[in-house]
Amino acid sequence: MDTSLLDIGEVARRSGLAPSALRFYEKKGLIGAAGRNGLRRTYHPDVLERLTLITCARSAGLSVAEISRFLVARPSDADLRVRMAAKADGLDEQIGRLTRLRDSLRHAAVCDHEPIVDCPDFKRAIGNVPAPATTPGGNSD
Structure with a gap:
C-alpha cells in the first residue's frame, strides 16, 4: 500500500466530515477513493482540498448536483x-x-x-x- 494514502477515518478526521458523508460524496462522483486497505477506503491527500471546496460550496447553498457540474466544468x-x-x-x-x-x-x-x-x-x-x-x-x- 502507498504510505501517502489516507484511510477514510483519517480523511474524516482532517476534513471534519463523517465517513458516511465521504462515502456519499464518492457515490455522487465528487471524490474518488484511491483504493482500499483491507475493507477501508483510502484516498490521496489532495482529496482534502477537494473536500474543502465541496464543504465551502455546500455551506454557500450549492446543491450536490451543482457542485458536481462545477467540478467538471469547462470554459x-x-x-x-x-x-x-x-x-x-x-x-x-x-x-x-x-x-x-x-x-x-x-x-x-x-x-x-x-x-x-x-x-x-x-x-x-x-x-x-x-x-x-x-x-x-x-x-x-
Whole structure:
C-alpha cells in the first residue's frame, strides 16, 4: 500500500466530515477513493482540498448536483457560467443581509435603548430605515 494514502477515518478526521458523508460524496462522483486497505477506503491527500471546496460550496447553498457540474466544468460551458454568476449574485445579496445582521447585533450588544429592536441605530444597522438626511452644515434635520 502507498504510505501517502489516507484511510477514510483519517480523511474524516482532517476534513471534519463523517465517513458516511465521504462515502456519499464518492457515490455522487465528487471524490474518488484511491483504493482500499483491507475493507477501508483510502484516498490521496489532495482529496482534502477537494473536500474543502465541496464543504465551502455546500455551506454557500450549492446543491450536490451543482457542485458536481462545477467540478467538471469547462470554459466552453456557457450555461453553467450563467448559473454560477447568478449563484454568485445571490451570495452577494446574502452577504449583505448577514453583514447588516452582524452590525445590528454588535450594536444591540451595547445599546441602552428600550426595547433594543426599536432603537433607530439598530433599525438602521439591520436595514429597516435609512440614515437621517443631513443639511449642508452636517446637522440632521
